[in-house]
């Protein structure tokens with residue numbers, strides 16, 4: 001086997017490797033049952049349900065597919081409107097657009113980069129079926145006004161908690177307050193099985209149908225539970241089950257979730273402490289530390305003065321072997337977003353801030369020395 005040279009380049013992300021993955025994957029291989037809904041899928045589901053308190057946490061092949069399952073369960077369709085931030089990944093929008101709904105983009109709160117809940121009310125119409133708050137960087141979006149509006153106006157809330165496993169908001173687990181919440185286990189996330197996700201079902205009335213829709217529209221899940229003696233086609237569904245082999249990986253990662261979260265939070269706090277002076281001096285903008293008390297340390301972002309400064313900072317860090325990428329290009333100004341009516345000037349904060357944001361490398365296993373190397377380089381860029 002070729003051993004890769006250890007490089008001094010600090011990547012943006014490095015997936016966590018637990019000591020148990022190999023053992024559990026070998027167990028899964030030995031079981032001879034690699035398809036979905038096997039023993040490791042059941043264990044991962046139980047662990048997620050214990051962690052979140054959600055009535056059901058169904059593994060899916062990605063957060064994207066968990067959102068697709070949510071859209072199918074809510075029977076979103078043509079004529080429906082779905083309110084979501086423009087400052088997000090395409091997967092927040094695609095599952096609803098695929099069902100024929102129209103995305104309606106809402107601006108962000110500059111402090112948090114999350115959907116601004118005060119702007120949602122003016123966008124709600126009789127056609128609003130779903131609002132999709134994103135918990136950006138694992139920081140809880142302020143859901144209270146959105147949930148109140150949802151009860152008053154009769155729409156659903158689906159929390160895109162792709163980045164938020166392990167985070168809470170006022171003690172409540174992110175992803176458990178809307179009708180559904182969705183997690184990602186992509187390898188850029190705090191815990192990973194390469195590609196994977198979960199749908200948190202907070203209203204038990206949706207559980208049985210979800211089990212059918214994710215299993216190609218069959219009642220195989222009832223068959224596996226001994227409730228029917230053969231399974232058949234009962235609904236129009238799709239295939240959202242990950243292999244049990246991937247679930248084995250996920251179980252190993254879930255076992256280490258607390259360790260991973262505490263490590264990431266330590267690095268996050270160190271970045272904040274080291275860069276706070278630059279924020280006080282007005283050279284950069286940092287997120288407010290106290291807001292992140294309940295976050296999972298998923299991401300550390302800072303904002304530069306403008307796009308030109310950001311481009312130079314990223315290049316400067318690259319010159320010091322530090323990989324620090326920017327993030328989302330606003331959806332409302334993308335080619336498809338424009339076809340849905342997106343235009344310049346529509347979302348002033350999103351447009352002003354997306355071009356200024358930089359993310360610093362952050363993963364469990366990043367050493368304190370590497371963290372200092374990163375913050376010292378940022379300081380050198382600004383202070384010389």
Ligand SMILES: Cc1ncc(COP(=O)(O)O)c(C=O)c1O
Pocket residue numbers: 061062063064065088089091092134160162163183184185186196197
């Ligand atoms: C906010 C958000 N939603 C959804 C996704 C999609 O997750 P997945 O890759 O698991 O489909 C991502 C991925 O990064 C994301 O950041």
